[in-house]
Amino acid sequence: MSTQVYLAQARASLNSQDCMALYDKWAATYNDEVGDDAQDYVAPVLVAQVALKSSNNPARSVILDAGCGTGLVGQALATSGVKAIDGLDLSNPMLTVARKTGAYRNLAQADLTRRIEKADNTYDIVTCVGTFTAGHVGPDPALRELVRVTKRNGIVIATILEEIWVSGGFKSEVEKLKRENLVTVVSDELIDYVKGHGDKAVLVVLEKVDRAWTT
Ligand SMILES: C[S@@+](CC[C@H](N)C(=O)[O-])C[C@H]1O[C@@H](n2cnc3c(N)ncnc32)[C@H](O)[C@@H]1O
Numbered sequence: 001m002s003t004q005v006y007l008a009q010a011r012a013s014l015n016s017q018d019c020m021a022l023y024d025k026w027a028a029t030y031n032d033e034v035g036d037d038a039q040d041y042v043a044p045v046l047v048a049q050v051a052l053k054s055s056n057n058p059a060r061s062v063i064l065d066a067g068c069g070t071g072l073v074g075q076a077l078a079t080s081g082v083k084a085i086d087g088l089d090l091s092n093p094m095l096t097v098a099r100k101t102g103a104y105r106n107l108a109q110a111d112l113t114r115r116i117e118k119a120d121n122t123y124d125i126v127t128c129v130g131t132f133t134a135g136h137v138g139p140d141p142a143l144r145e146l147v148r149v150t151k152r153n154g155i156v157i158a159t160i161l162e163e164i165w166v167s168g169g170f171k172s173e174v175e176k177l178k179r180e181n182l183v184t185v186v187s188d189e190l191i192d193y194v195k196g197h198g199d200k201a202v203l204v205v206l207e208k209v210d211r212a213w214t215t
Helices: 003-011 016-034 043-053 072-079 092-101 142-149 170-179
Strands: 062-066 084-089 106-109 123-132 150-161 183-194 199-208
Touching: 003 016, 016 092, 043 072, 043 123, 043 150, 043 183, 043 199, 062 072, 062 142, 072 084, 072 092, 072 123, 084 092, 092 106, 123 142, 142 150, 142 170, 150 183, 170 183, 170 199
Parallel strands: 062 084, 062 123, 084 106, 123 150
Antiparallel strands: 150 199, 183 199
């Protein structure tokens, strides 16, 4: 199948099981089709650059890459010297490819539509690229969970496909987290996500507030 067919099918998934089955099948060819070779899936490198800029000491940052897939974000971070990167994803075959990169400290299967099995205030930075997409993971509880596992004054950096930013409830969930004084919105700009296909996404950067209450 081509990237466009895989993407269309992934975005049309009706539940996590369908989505997982699709990525289980796609894992072996995903990198060749969307990664460096194709030169048009720019989101992972963009997000890694934002993460590196937001840290005073990237080499000592502890980072969670949620929905890590085959590890494109982790690889971009590791190349710049980040050592402690954990990854979570629903698809074991995607995690197997990520493991082979050697970029991650720890990788585990997890469903981001549920509570994340990590303690509050664990990570300096949390990234989530390409996973807030139609047919994948919705805003609630995932955004709140990403904030919960982030340290106070830490940063959550996520891409959300433009077409679901408002209609999928992501914008209103971010506003809710802000109203609850859990985060400040550092930025929410539109970026080129997959250049070749004209896809755009909102790149949202949230800072967890100092006194954030979470559980
Ligand atoms: C487009 S890929 C992005 C992967 C990687 N972040 C990247 O940028 O290449 C979407 C990823 O979301 C994962 N995913 C989909 N639904 C998920 C869920 N409910 N929980 C965790 N991961 C999920 C898929 O397995 C897939 O690896």
